[in-house]
Amino acid sequence: MRNTYDAIIIGAGHNGLTLGSYLARSGLDVVVLERRHEEGGGLATEELTLPGFLHNVHANYHTFVDMAPPVKDLEVRSHGVTYVRPEVQMASVYDDGTALVIHTDLDKTCESIARFSEEDAQTFRRLYLEAHGYVDLLLGTLMYQPPMSVKELTKALASFGIEDRSEFLGVKLRRESINWFLDKHFTNSKVKAHLAFHAAVCGYVNDLPGLAIGFPLLVGKIDNWHLCVGGSHRLAHGLWRDLARNGGVMISDADVVRIVVDKGRAVGVRLSDGTELSARKLVASTVDIEQTFLEMVDEDSIPSELRNKIGSGLAHQKWSLFSVHLALSELPHYEASSFDPDVDRAWVVNLGYGSTGELDSDWEVIRKGLLPKFPRPNAAVNSLYDPTDAPEGCFTGLLRQFAPYSIHGEGPAGWDGLSNWYAKQCLNTWERFAPNINDNSILDWAPYSPADIPRKIKNMVDGDWMMGEVSLSNMLDQRPLPELGQYRTPIEGLYLAGSTQHPHGFITFGPAYNALQVIADDLELDKWWNEI
Numbered sequence: 001m002r003n004t005y006d007a008i009i010i011g012a013g014h015n016g017l018t019l020g021s022y023l024a025r026s027g028l029d030v031v032v033l034e035r036r037h038e039e040g041g042g043l044a045t046e047e048l049t050l051p052g053f054l055h056n057v058h059a060n061y062h063t064f065v066d067m068a069p070p071v072k073d074l075e076v077r078s079h080g081v082t083y084v085r086p087e088v089q090m091a092s093v094y095d096d097g098t099a100l101v102i103h104t105d106l107d108k109t110c111e112s113i114a115r116f117s118e119e120d121a122q123t124f125r126r127l128y129l130e131a132h133g134y135v136d137l138l139l140g141t142l143m144y145q146p147p148m149s150v151k152e153l154t155k156a157l158a159s160f161g162i163e164d165r166s167e168f169l170g171v172k173l174r175r176e177s178i179n180w181f182l183d184k185h186f187t188n189s190k191v192k193a194h195l196a197f198h199a200a201v202c203g204y205v206n207d208l209p210g211l212a213i214g215f216p217l218l219v220g221k222i223d224n225w226h227l228c229v230g231g232s233h234r235l236a237h238g239l240w241r242d243l244a245r246n247g248g249v250m251i252s253d254a255d256v257v258r259i260v261v262d263k264g265r266a267v268g269v270r271l272s273d274g275t276e277l278s279a280r281k282l283v284a285s286t287v288d289i290e291q292t293f294l295e296m297v298d299e300d301s302i303p304s305e306l307r308n309k310i311g312s313g314l315a316h317q318k319w320s321l322f323s324v325h326l327a328l329s330e331l332p333h334y335e336a337s338s339f340d341p342d343v344d345r346a347w348v349v350n351l352g353y354g355s356t357g358e359l360d361s362d363w364e365v366i367r368k369g370l371l372p373k374f375p376r377p378n379a380a381v382n383s384l385y386d387p388t389d390a391p392e393g394c395f396t397g398l399l400r401q402f403a404p405y406s407i408h409g410e411g412p413a414g415w416d417g418l419s420n421w422y423a424k425q426c427l428n429t430w431e432r433f434a435p436n437i438n439d440n441s442i443l444d445w446a447p448y449s450p451a452d453i454p455r456k457i458k459n460m461v462d463g464d465w466m467m468g469e470v471s472l473s474n475m476l477d478q479r480p481l482p483e484l485g486q487y488r489t490p491i492e493g494l495y496l497a498g499s500t501q502h503p504h505g506f507i508t509f510g511p512a513y514n515a516l517q518v519i520a521d522d523l524e525l526d527k528w529w530n531e532i
């Protein structure tokens with residue numbers, strides 16, 4: 001192994017690989033270090049049930065692939081990465097046998113909403129079109145540039161006329177919850193429940209004050225879920241190929257335990273096996289803030305105030321995800337298909353939230369470390385749109401349920417005795433709505449609990465799949481702390497480029513792309529890419 005590079009990047013998730021590729025294409029000698037046996041981080045696809053059934057352990061739904069600049073800049077699609085955007089995106093099925101369906105065709109979506117409320121259908125159409133009118137602006141200002149403050153964002157929107165033109169992005173949004181927004185604009189409880197559920201699966205909890213500010217983007221992206229054909233790991237592999245093709249190196253089983261700091265500057269790293277690597281120009285961490293500053297650097301390398309803030313606890317999501325992966329011999333056939341046959345073609349089906357109140361009660365229970373008694377998971381069948389993910393005539397399934405990381409009185413270890421039992425409860429819910437999903441059609445299943453998340457991906461502290469709470473106080477330039485909100489750190493040459501940073505977790509490529517802009521300024525790199 002060579003031991004000197006221009007740039008050392010810690011973590012080979014999509015952010016680490018993306019930053020690595022851009023820097024390699026800029027002529028830097030780059031190494032990306034990964035503690036697991038393979039690249040990808042949250043882009044993990046594994047045969048968790050039976051051979052030939054490909055399950056996306058984490059990132060199943062990719063929302064930004066058609067607009068994130070790295071997808072074009074790094075020619076990701078030329079590296080064997082293919083996406084489909086399922087035409088029937090998501091549905092909600094309700095206890096009374098009705099269903100609401102979101103299509104990629106706006107007219108069809110509005111027809112479905114109109115079956116519950118004509119007025120809500122019109123409101124949805126207006127908000128959706130309005131959001132699409134400035135989605136580029138939103139992406140440019142919100143996602144793919146180093147973050148501004150919430151105040152600056154409000155001003156910027158006003159200068160484009162949006163603030164005046166529409167209360168959609170008004171000042172009020174940054175104080176209010178998504179529930180408030182839904183109550184103000186919509187009338188039907190099932191329509192509101194669907195929109196609230198959509199926000200929550202995007203990490204934006206519907207009852208938290210301040211998160212209404214993210215709702216425009218969420219409405220604009222409601223029909224933009226993409227599926228990576230052959231499994232999400234294909235994206236990781238594509239990014240790795242781009243890195244390699246441009247002279248970069250990814251080393252797996254390379255567990256970084258130390259960032260070497262000399263006279264206030266990051267000059268290299270040490271691995272757990274004692275290997276030392278030197279960095280001529282920079283070290284970038286894409287892992288959690290706790291590892292980076294409490295474990296990897298000496299106490300006196302950063303101001304004690306910052307160290308104390310990190311030590312006293314960063315804001316993490318107060319909930320996590322419980323998953324059940326399935327190998328199936330049949331596609332689900334929903335009772336609600338007699339109300340709307342398209343339910344059977346929906347990539348994802350939300351099982352049962354009929355009001356925002358039901359969702360709110362579950363948040364309350366989850367925040368206490370308890371499990372919702374009657375789980376209402378969402379059910380995805382990737383094979384509907386990607387037949388390559390299961391053996392011929394068979395299908396994969398994925399149930400996801402909001403759940404606590406730490407079980408009341410027992411901590412995360414409490415999951416070890418609960419996982420199988422809770423998976424059964426989730427399966428019962430699916431069978432209730434789609435009776436053919438039962439012991440005859442389920443060939444095998446495997447639970448994956450919130451406690452399993454950091455066991456696999458160390459940087460997802462406390463099962464926090466967003467790597468930092470999504471809340472108004474942990475957003476934009478305040479994420480993860482005001483001192484660390486612009487990708488630079490108090491240590492010269494050490495940058496932060498993972499999901500701890502703006503915009504947040506998810507397969508957005510945003511943290512890496514934005515850190516790149518800052519690094520390019522500091523190193524005076526020629527910006528060959530198209531800046532937003």
Ligand SMILES: Cc1cc2nc3c(=O)[nH]c(=O)nc-3n(C[C@H](O)[C@H](O)[C@H](O)COP(=O)(O)OP(=O)(O)OC[C@H]3O[C@@H](n4cnc5c(N)ncnc54)[C@H](O)[C@@H]3O)c2cc1C
Nearest residue numbers: 011013014015035041042059060061256465499505506507
């Ligand atoms: C259950 C679950 C479901 C999810 N579903 C979705 C979804 O549907 N859609 C979506 O967009 N997102 C989803 N996510 C979130 C998504 O997986 C993350 O937001 C994304 O992977 C973050 O990318 P990243 O590159 O910032 O970090 P990661 O992907 O976490 O990559 C960081 C890498 O750093 C490595 N690492 C950690 N410590 C060290 C060390 N000391 N030395 C070397 N390497 C180290 C890790 O092993 C990891 O590979 C989900 C997450 C979970 C847990």
